[in-house]
Amino acid sequence: MHAMKSQGLDSLSGAIAVVTGGGRGIGHAIVTQLAQMGATVIFTGRDQARMQQVARELAPQGHRCETIACDVTDLASVEALGQRLRRDHGRVDILVNNAGIGGPSGLLHELAPSEWDAIFNTNLRGVYYMLRAVVPLMIEAGSGHIINISSLAGKNPLPRGAAYSASKWGLNGLTYGVAEELRGHNIRVSVICPGSVNTDFSPRRVGKETSRMLQPGDVAHAVAMLVTQEQQSFISEVLIRPTQKP
Ligand SMILES: NC(=O)c1ccc[n+]([C@@H]2O[C@H](COP(=O)([O-])OP(=O)(O)OC[C@H]3O[C@@H](n4cnc5c(N)ncnc54)[C@H](OP(=O)(O)O)[C@@H]3O)[C@@H](O)[C@H]2O)c1
Numbered sequence: 001m002h003a004m005k006s007q008g009l010d011s012l013s014g015a016i017a018v019v020t021g022g023g024r025g026i027g028h029a030i031v032t033q034l035a036q037m038g039a040t041v042i043f044t045g046r047d048q049a050r051m052q053q054v055a056r057e058l059a060p061q062g063h064r065c066e067t068i069a070c071d072v073t074d075l076a077s078v079e080a081l082g083q084r085l086r087r088d089h090g091r092v093d094i095l096v097n098n099a100g101i102g103g104p105s106g107l108l109h110e111l112a113p114s115e116w117d118a119i120f121n122t123n124l125r126g127v128y129y130m131l132r133a134v135v136p137l138m139i140e141a142g143s144g145h146i147i148n149i150s151s152l153a154g155k156n157p158l159p160r161g162a163a164y165s166a167s168k169w170g171l172n173g174l175t176y177g178v179a180e181e182l183r184g185h186n187i188r189v190s191v192i193c194p195g196s197v198n199t200d201f202s203p204r205r206v207g208k209e210t211s212r213m214l215q216p217g218d219v220a221h222a223v224a225m226l227v228t229q230e231q232q233s234f235i236s237e238v239l240i241r242p243t244q245k246p
Pocket of ligand 1: 020021022023024025026027044045046047048050070071072073098099100101102122149150151152193194195196197198199200201202
């Protein structure tokens, strides 16, 4: 029988992890979790001040982290990130594609084309840009974990959020295809689909029992589980629901 790998302190010692959208919400929890497990965490976003605040919170505990301003919708910005990762670290062991936006609640036929573009450019094209920048490093190393943060809205219909839902259905499809492309290189590409999580992102939390809602740390826990699997195991998809409906 194989021993369960630890999710505890130092289980990721020496690993290089990259998290998009790490300055707040779910991304913040993932950054904290991976740093606590001993990884060097490079996290990105557009709001550099917010990210630096997170880095300042982590530094006194001896955690290794670095912030890089990067807009996932901007190809040049993502390419510069990829070059910097190659120059400064030479490899990436874990990539978490977490950055995402919801867009306004409303009927699809009333959605402005600019909103459609923003949703798809962030949630889907941004992940493609990140893979383009990071996968070559993982192929060279012959290993890696890529975790895409999707949503149960990528599994179910979401009236008044059809474009967001479609972007996450697309992200799931992208994940399944890329997983097959990269399996032979020892790179595991998986997707986490949480229900509503208690962050600023979730307008539906208004009027809900927020303590019953999924918390950002619950998604970070699933990330920790995926990156501590034994070599022969590939959990390809994780769906997360609240135990009791909020
Ligand atoms: N909250 C939920 O109910 C829920 C449920 C299921 C799935 N999710 C998914 O979980 C992920 C995180 O959501 P959250 O609840 O933590 O949302 P959030 O609190 O609104 O945080 C979103 C994060 O994405 C970053 N981001 C947005 N656009 C970006 C861009 N163009 N380039 C780089 N970073 C960008 C933001 O950073 P900057 O503003 O600094 O750029 C921020 O760190 C999203 O993919 C979301 O779809 C959320």
